Amino acid sequence: MLKPLIAANWKMNKSIRETGEFITSFIRMVKDVTDVDILIAPPFTSLHSAAQLLNKTGIKVAGQNVYYEEKGAFTGEISPAMLLDAGCASVIIGHSERRQYFSETNEIVNKKIKTARKNGLDVILCIGESLDEREKNETFEVLDKQLAGSLKDLQLDGITIAYEPIWAIGTGKTASPEQANEVHTYIREWLRKYNPDSERVRILYGGSVTPENTRTLMAQPAVNGALVGGASLKPDSFAKIVTESKS
Numbered sequence: 001m002l003k004p005l006i007a008a009n010w011k012m013n014k015s016i017r018e019t020g021e022f023i024t025s026f027i028r029m030v031k032d033v034t035d036v037d038i039l040i041a042p043p044f045t046s047l048h049s050a051a052q053l054l055n056k057t058g059i060k061v062a063g064q065n066v067y068y069e070e071k072g073a074f075t076g077e078i079s080p081a082m083l084l085d086a087g088c089a090s091v092i093i094g095h096s097e098r099r100q101y102f103s104e105t106n107e108i109v110n111k112k113i114k115t116a117r118k119n120g121l122d123v124i125l126c127i128g129e130s131l132d133e134r135e136k137n138e139t140f141e142v143l144d145k146q147l148a149g150s151l152k153d154l155q156l157d158g159i160t161i162a163y164e165p166i167w168a169i170g171t172g173k174t175a176s177p178e179q180a181n182e183v184h185t186y187i188r189e190w191l192r193k194y195n196p197d198s199e200r201v202r203i204l205y206g207g208s209v210t211p212e213n214t215r216t217l218m219a220q221p222a223v224n225g226a227l228v229g230g231a232s233l234k235p236d237s238f239a240k241i242v243t244e245s246k247s
Helices: 016-029 044-054 080-086 096-101 106-118 131-135 139-150 177-194 214-218 235-244
Strands: 005-009 037-041 060-063 090-093 122-127 159-163 203-206 225-228
Touching: 005 203, 005 235, 016 044, 016 235, 044 060, 044 080, 060 080, 080 106, 090 106, 106 122, 106 139, 122 139, 131 139, 139 177, 159 177, 177 203, 177 214, 214 225, 214 235, 225 235
Parallel strands: 005 037, 005 225, 037 060, 060 090, 090 122, 122 159, 159 203, 203 225
Antiparallel strands: none
């Protein structure tokens, strides 16, 4: 059984001060947790301070995005080396908000993953379908294209997949445990065909994850963890999700 990974994506929330207050409270709440891997992705401005506060706790820090070039005249972008220098161990790539609002294609996502892995960053690759695509029974077709395009010419070491149905992100709607397990099982089979050495790849669920639904989601055999948005912004809420995820 894969060790669960619970990751917090704070998106565009929390100042440096607020980050410090959260982490100070949170680490006390989860200090005895050893059977769940924990990761926090704060905004870029808080990465360095978060990494310092989390040093030696076992809780890792991730960037929410990265650029596919290593340096140069790319105003406003962040390179893999910069994330590493700030204390990051990994980076979220291909989140639906990046795809929707910033026009990131599977090709761009693929280039970002290649550069991140080349520089030693682990990657959480986000995939997922819209409500319209689900209602048209296109879920698996969409995931096929996202996986094939995003993972082209890549090995799977250092990569985690996060299935985030777009219709469930920040809406309060959550895929049922059975729906999540069905899609995760499909993704697992896809990965096995892509690379037989894929059993160590964790597949997370994301989309309105809360302390109340975590246990039923994590009870599904194909669900290996969660990528948490809004419910990760309060230390007690995120700590409850972590403790409910124990293997």
